[in-house]
Amino acid sequence: MTIRAIVFDAYGTLYDVQSVRSLAxxxxxxxxxxxxxxxRLKQLEYSWLRSLMGDYEDFWPVTRAALEFSLRSVGVEPDPSICDPLMHKYLSLDLHDEARQALDQMSEHKLAILSNGSPMMLDALVVSSGVADLFTDIISVDRAKAFKPDPACYALVEVALGVRPEEVLFVSSNGFDVAGAKRFGFRVAWIERAQGMLAPANSDVGPAEFYRLMRGGxxxxxHQADHRVARLTELAPLLARLGASS
Amino acid sequence: MTIRAIVFDAYGTLYDVQSVRSLAxxxxxxxxxxxxxxxRLKQLEYSWLRSLMGDYEDFWPVTRAALEFSLRSVGVEPDPSICDPLMHKYLSLDLHDEARQALDQMSEHKLAILSNGSPMMLDALVVSSGVADLFTDIISVDRAKAFKPDPACYALVEVALGVRPEEVLFVSSNGFDVAGAKRFGFRVAWIERAQGMLAPANSDVGPAEFYRLMRGGxxxxxHQADHRVARLTELAPLLARLGASS
Structure with missing residues (x-):
């Protein structure tokens, strides 16, 4: 089956969710x-829990609630003087190092984003990072009032792009998103950013490593990915091998 | 509205999920x-994700998959020699210290369990801990083929016990379960096990404290609990104040 569109997850896949660290x-x-x-862990949890409870609200207040929980949890009052700048940073997260080059390499293909982000958040992200023109569509799950991996989210792609699920190469670094997309029926490439990292020697791991252990594997x-690559720049050669349509 | 049944979450609320530590x-x-x-974190994630993906399987294989992920993540092969005894321990988790006393104090009320556990897992738990006779019903979400906080799970209580949601006091230490139960329409008591614990001084926290920060707040x-108590033994006086029916 010919690949007719490449659809990217945003947070963690194109954009580095760890790039809030210096401001934090x-x-x-x-x-x-x-x-x-x-x-980040709570942001994902809250998206899953709200979707499961049938109590959707868009990713902006979900992200804010996760931030407020996290600050309180560590004993920091979630004042606007702290929350507002951190939330603002979420509108201009850094692209992963190789993302711009990888997108340019695939520019003859139909490219899109399917993200948990709200339309406002995604518009701000692609504009601030200068990649808005590279995509045919920026699809927010807000159109389905659900969060990934709810199948209703993945179903938005066919409506938006006019391509059948088996004609989509879906690209994500998030393991749960890989599973959800694969279960839905996409061909899936997993950007395995933790590839090659060493296992810990013992239980003495700090928050960054604990996060990686939770999310990296x-x-x-x-449901397993069809393709595993370490970096987005490995996608263009993969598409050439798969004979994707331009 | 008179309380006509007290319904307990199992894992974390009556039973100590940390009691696998010494065997681990x-x-x-x-x-x-x-x-x-x-x-434990992955077990919860997988329950939410499977329910959200529309790909339910019962809590026993979900718990096993979470264990296998966790072992691989830290560089330990998930051989049966490791997985089998740890899974077996999940069938005989320790009751929290005060649980037996608290249940005895409430024995004149209609008591039940509503848990993510499979029927097999829950039967084994209540038998191994000697509390099977104290409950009118042990309700597994397996009857709904979904996991909490999916509203379909909480809806099982009315069918099983013949009590309306507003006549139920639902008891959980799990914050997501408190939110889901409250959204559904139960009166909810949150067993706040992390109450009074100190915030960390800095980012240098190990896995046990990271877990507490993720799950304790x-x-x-x-959706907020109606009642917050530190221990299960505070429930009997609460029920007396509320004028619960025997």
Missing amino acids: TELCGGKGELVTQLW EEQLG | TELCGGKGELVTQLW EEQLG
Whole structure:
């Protein structure tokens, strides 16, 4: 089956969710690293839980609630003087180092984003990082009022791009997203950013490594990626081998 | 509205999910603490993700998959010689210290369990801990083929016990479960086991404290408990104040 569109996850895949760290450290001192890791884990949890509870609200207040939980958890009052700048940073996260080059290499293909982000968040992200023009569509799960891996989210792609699931190469670094996309019926490439990292020697791991251990491995959810690559720049050669349509 | 039934969450509320630690340390050496924390966090994640993906399987294989992920993540092969005894321990988790006394204090009320556990797992738990006779019903979410906080799980209580949601006092130490139960319409008591614990001084926290920071606080999911208590033994006086029916 010919690949007719390449659809990217945003947070963690194109954009580095760890790029809030320096600001978090500036604002929270020695607790910045801890806040960085708790925030991302809680943000994902809250997206799953709200979707599962049937109590959707968009990713902006979900992200804010996760930040406020994380700050309180470590004993920092979630004042606007701390929350506002951190939330603002989420609108201009850094692209992963190789993302711009990788997208340029694939520019003859139909490219899109399918993300948990709200339309406002995603618009701000692609504009601030200068890649808005590279995508045919920026699809927010907000159109489905659910979060990934709810199948209703992945179903938005066919409506938006006019391509069938088996004609999509879905690209994500997030293991749960890989499983959800694969279960839905996409061909899936997993950007395995933790590839080659060493296992810990013992239980003495800090928050950044704990985060990596939680999120870096292949999820045991019964659905495996079709392709595993370490970096986004490995996708263009993969597409050439697969004979994707331009 | 009179309380006509008290319904307990099992894992973390009546039973101590941390009681796998000593066996994990025996089997995994210095990585035992890390495995203990990753396992529980992943077990919850997998329950939410499978329910959200529409790909339910019962809590026994979900718990096993979470264990296998956690072991691989820290560089331990998930051989049966390690997995089988740890899974077996999940069938005989320790009751929290005060649980037996608290249940005895409430024995004139209609008591039940509503848990993510499979029927097999829950039967084994209540038998091994000697409390099977105290409950009118042991309700597994397996009847709904979904995991908490999916509302379909909480809806099982009315069918099983013949009581309306507003006549139920639901008891859980798990913040997500508190939110889901409250959203569904139960009166909810949160067993706040982390109450009074100190915030960390900086980011230098190990896995046990990271787990507590992730799971101990009040979840920011838009639904708050009606009652907050530190221990299960505070429930009997609460019921007396509420005028619960015997």
